[in-house]
Amino acid sequence: MNLPENPYLLLTPGPLSTSKTVKAAMLRDWCTWDEDYNLKVVQEIRTRLTQLATSATERYSTVLMQGSGTFAVESVIGSAIPATGKLLIIANGAYGLRMIQIAKVLNIPFEAYILPETSQPDLAHIRRLLEEIPEITHLAVVHCETTTGILNPVREIVALAKEYHKITIVDAMSSFGGIPMDINEWQIDFLISSANKCIQGVPGFGFIIARRDQLEKCKNQARSLSLDLYDQWATMDGGGKWRFTSPTHAVRAFLQALTELEEEGGIEKRFERYSQNQKTLVDGMRKIGFDALLPDNMQSPIITSFLSPQEKEYSFLKFYNVLKDNGYVIYPGKISNGDTFRIGNIGVVYPSDMEKLIETIQRMKFW
Numbered sequence: 001m002n003l004p005e006n007p008y009l010l011l012t013p014g015p016l017s018t019s020k021t022v023k024a025a026m027l028r029d030w031c032t033w034d035e036d037y038n039l040k041v042v043q044e045i046r047t048r049l050t051q052l053a054t055s056a057t058e059r060y061s062t063v064l065m066q067g068s069g070t071f072a073v074e075s076v077i078g079s080a081i082p083a084t085g086k087l088l089i090i091a092n093g094a095y096g097l098r099m100i101q102i103a104k105v106l107n108i109p110f111e112a113y114i115l116p117e118t119s120q121p122d123l124a125h126i127r128r129l130l131e132e133i134p135e136i137t138h139l140a141v142v143h144c145e146t147t148t149g150i151l152n153p154v155r156e157i158v159a160l161a162k163e164y165h166k167i168t169i170v171d172a173m174s175s176f177g178g179i180p181m182d183i184n185e186w187q188i189d190f191l192i193s194s195a196n197k198c199i200q201g202v203p204g205f206g207f208i209i210a211r212r213d214q215l216e217k218c219k220n221q222a223r224s225l226s227l228d229l230y231d232q233w234a235t236m237d238g239g240g241k242w243r244f245t246s247p248t249h250a251v252r253a254f255l256q257a258l259t260e261l262e263e264e265g266g267i268e269k270r271f272e273r274y275s276q277n278q279k280t281l282v283d284g285m286r287k288i289g290f291d292a293l294l295p296d297n298m299q300s301p302i303i304t305s306f307l308s309p310q311e312k313e314y315s316f317l318k319f320y321n322v323l324k325d326n327g328y329v330i331y332p333g334k335i336s337n338g339d340t341f342r343i344g345n346i347g348v349v350y351p352s353d354m355e356k357l358i359e360t361i362q363r364m365k366f367w
Helices: 020-024 036-052 069-080 092-107 125-131 156-163 212-217 229-237 248-266 266-286 316-325 351-363
Strands: 060-068 088-093 110-114 138-142 166-172 190-194 206-209 305-307 340-344
Touching: 020 248, 036 060, 036 206, 036 248, 060 069, 060 212, 060 229, 069 092, 069 166, 069 190, 069 206, 069 229, 088 092, 092 110, 092 138, 110 125, 110 212, 125 156, 138 156, 156 166, 206 229, 206 248, 206 316, 212 229, 212 316, 248 266, 266 305, 266 351, 316 340, 316 351
Parallel strands: 088 110, 088 138, 138 166, 166 190
Antiparallel strands: 060 206, 190 206, 305 340
8 A cells, every 4th residue: 555645744743744654554453452452563652652752761650641741741730749738830831730620620739830831941930939839849840942943951951950859740741752861860750741743653652761769759649530640651561551442553653753763863852853853943034034033042953933034015924825836834923913924843844844944935825
């Protein structure tokens, strides 16, 4: 069977463009009770993810969780915070604000440090909060906020939290697999990401890479049955079985995606490609009159926000549709006080694709 060509390239932060071999991995069915699936696929994925995250593999374990990345975030927040705990949430975009929503729904005591979407967290302010509110037990922050593409100084934030002996939760949804890090060296207790981001798999599940001693503390603390992080880990550690029906096709595709990450040269090489994608995009867009929202020193290699043209004839929907007709799908802007659009730099995308995109934008009349 020949797989059809995709009608356009997804220049989004995920789901993103995947390889034909990742898609082809979904063309057979799997039994969730069979050892070929649980031992050779699920356990292999868990081992390889832990190895990607840290050299201190004996201290950490990986838990796979059905659903979107938000399901995985909610499983951590809902399982890791004890009844006597309090969570400090740092939010400079939609995904930090979503953690606040989760805490509210689950009735978890929290303190919110909310700042503008184009600003990075201030370490002095965080220190002041940790000193003034000693009942804080956990700190949560987003590494790459795809609201704008801003990269937060997570290593420094986590180091500060550890000065005050806090448990650290990092939403690395859009960065893990695309930006080098060792979560043991960075002192991250819970790292959360998703199959359909920088690993270049397909949607269907998220994953949590966490310290084993912190996973043990989650026992009997979950505020949800299906999102009980400890029970999911304990069941999965017992042979690769999921507690409830697993997204088998997405899981098998993810194993193929991990193989392709290794073949590319690992996270460091993928980071190089994504960074070159982003540089090629921004340099080219600036040459044809578009300004990036963020200064270069705040920008991640994951997704880039651009200011919309000021011409009254401009319409994002028209811009979007013309680009789609020419083989590219981009994202609308998401900031609350500005008119922007976003272009993703991750997935099976290369600098040559960015060059062709820029040529297309320059050639076409959008307004």
